[in-house]
Amino acid sequence: MLLRIVPRKNLSGLVSAVVAAALALAPVAPVSAQEGKGGPPILRDTETEVLLREYTRPILRAAGLEKQNIQMVIINDASFNAFVADGRRIFVNYGAIMQSETPNQLIGVLAHETGHLAGGHLAKLRQQLATAQTQMIIATVLGAGALAMGARSGSGSGLANAGAAALAGPGEMIRRSLLSYQRQQEENADRAGVKFLTATGQSPKGMYETFKRFTSESLFAARGADPYLQSHPMPADRVEALEGLARQSPYWDKKDEPSLQLRHDMARAKISAFMERPDTVARRYPLSDTGLPARYARAISTYLHGDLRSALAQIDTLIQVQPNNPYFYEVRGQALLEGGRPAEAIAPLRKAVQLSNHAPLIEMLLGQALVGTDNNAYTDEAIAILRAAVSREGEAPLGYSQLAMAYGRKGDYAEADLASAQAAFLRGDNKTARELASRAKTRFAVGSPGWVKADDIVSAKPLPGQKGE
Template identity: 40%
Template sequence: MRAALLAALLVGFSGTAQAQQRVGLVRDAEIETIIRTYATPIFEAAGLAPNDVDIHLVNDASLNAFVAGGLNLFLNTGLIQRTSEPGQLIGVIAHETGHIAGGHLVRVRDEMENASIQSVLAAVLGAAAAVASGEGGLGTAIAAGGTSMAMRNFLQYSRAQESAADHAALRFLDQTQWSSQGLVEFLGVLADQELLSSTMQDPYLRSHPITRERVASAREHAVRSPYRDARYPEAFYGYHARMIAKLDGFLNAPTTTLRKYPASDTSLAARYARAIAHYRAADLKQAVPEIDALIAEHPNDPYFHELRGQMLFENGRAAEAVPSYERAAQLRPDSALIRLELSRALIELGDSARFEEAERQLGEVVRLEPQNAGAWRLLGIAYGRNGDIPNASLALAESAMLRGAREEARFQAERARRTLPEGSPQWLRADDLKRAADRRPK
């Protein structure tokens, strides 16, 4: 199963209408880490347990972000790409956190109970299915429906709620001693769109009504705040440049990326973007030297090693990719996604001596991300290649249950029950899965 980071869906995507019409979740270890780093202090300031809030990246070029379906924050890739510095994205995160902390999701949760006729159900739950599957990286997204009028109505906030979320965001930023100027700038961008027709406005404006009073209030706060001139942690600026370069490299056409990041730009972010653009253009003769030069300068950067592994793996060179993935996993042992990519490469080798290592890596993946259906499925394949059919069946049952494939889950769980030692922890888990699959969904 070849679906490593950022590859499959983006073939044929070039920032065209086709790309904008598809909606799905994307995964990327580096970008998820950066956004989590930005968001954690905000969540803490709001009194939320950071690990309780799930952050999802939506593969959509429009400027949008929303919270829905519980403690889930969705950020469009288009919104991230439109930010020029970390404070703007952090301001959006703070605002959306204000909706969570203010209890503005109660109406949404109530409506979700009867939302089968709402197109937002397809959008949000389709995205959730992509999260559960864990398939692929930042390009292996699952289509989850378009942005319709019903979705906009479903996610619509009142002006009072928007104002309350603004005030909460400003308070959270003050508590973290971070400048609120980024939020002011973002609100200004939205305010400028008020003059456009509704069909030309970004979805964020349609679901988050803006007023000049809101902009003025936020600007006044920023001026009065003792942190108005505060800079974010210095590392954030480098993180942000890399994140934008990576999204540009994978989501824009290679020619577009190479125009934006010409060879005369020798910054790390530009070199990163060019390496990705050459890789996506199937020009490994330029891509591999670009990434090798970055690795030579930054030998302990896990994401450069990860990208090198992807370049090689996606071009049928799994044996060469494995050492790069192994180095990335050594440098970021807590990254389930990197371990998952390594596991795919190990299985692709077809070498029975490496299947045991794939099993070990995948065991860590499902420990770190127990809801990752794709990882459970790959673990089942690894067990099967090693001849461990009972545990293969159990892993496949876990995967099927997470995907909502109840008949498949029932079959695999029953198969595991028949072959595992009765009363063992694995047998008990198989029995639980069988019982869960037998129950009718509510």
């Protein structure tokens, strides 16, 4: 589990240091930021998100969290990591998907993170931090008082040293207490993860294999480290305990279904094609590899970096193999759309929408193609499709930005301003969002649904990482 907490400005530097030591296990791209290195911090892809939801659904059911609407969020980071941060979402780096060779390895990591959610570890950790803050403030005040007494009495270093000890001693004790508490959380999440996997008839071997791999990579770094200053259990001890639990499962040797392995490999191939350099993709998926995932990766990489005609031909051969795969039609439509041929993108994207049971992100692509034709005959259809998409997927700026263009083409400038404001707000540009929403309010009747939505944006406080006034 990874957390990134920004301490409040009114906390002392000492308190901030304790919080950082307890929670800053590794750098995390802030989800609310507009963009990170190499692109936006969040990656969206229907194919991959559907697969991750299928991975987590039985685990969440076993954990009693099925009705909590836990969302899966893919982070634009090539390192292997997954974490929970708010009790409502499981964040997964795309690197974790890429580096998990089997579904079971990734499912094991997701089971561990579900253990954190089921255990209420985030709320409990916040309680621990609140207690630590209070204790630290008291210790700081007492320590500062001792230092001041020493200075006033002119007694030299005796009271001053006592004051310094009062400042440093409790801080170290509290830091060790917090780290110990978090180590216990990790151990509990391991046990819960194995429990959920067993309850759903899945093997915990993938979870063990993943943690063992990272143990071997981190053993040298942990050599000689104080085990009481580690936020996670010492690697060897943790994996040894996990192995003992995992091998007790009757499903230890159960393998992933071949059809699931294929879908897993297809998602990895797609991520590789979109996120890696073309030469890297070519090495990972050489022409000698005639498997479907390799052909998928090469087709996408070709449309992104090569010849569109060749890419379309490769995609068409994929469609011949799996004519009911919505994501092949999605890629074909996206290639045509980004290749400046929106009218030709409409047909494959319509097919993708149909086969995907109206996936909202694909509907947004279709709406973009309809808007991109500059054909007014498509305007009403684009608005209907985009409104349906944003009603079910309200966190994708693309849907609102295309909706704004469609409304503008129709001459409905109130709705166009509102949609533009919503898109800006989702991109994290709070200042622009407020300006557009303020203008939208002047176009709507006071108290109308559009006016209320615009007013909500004007009144909204900037999120961390967003542009303010």
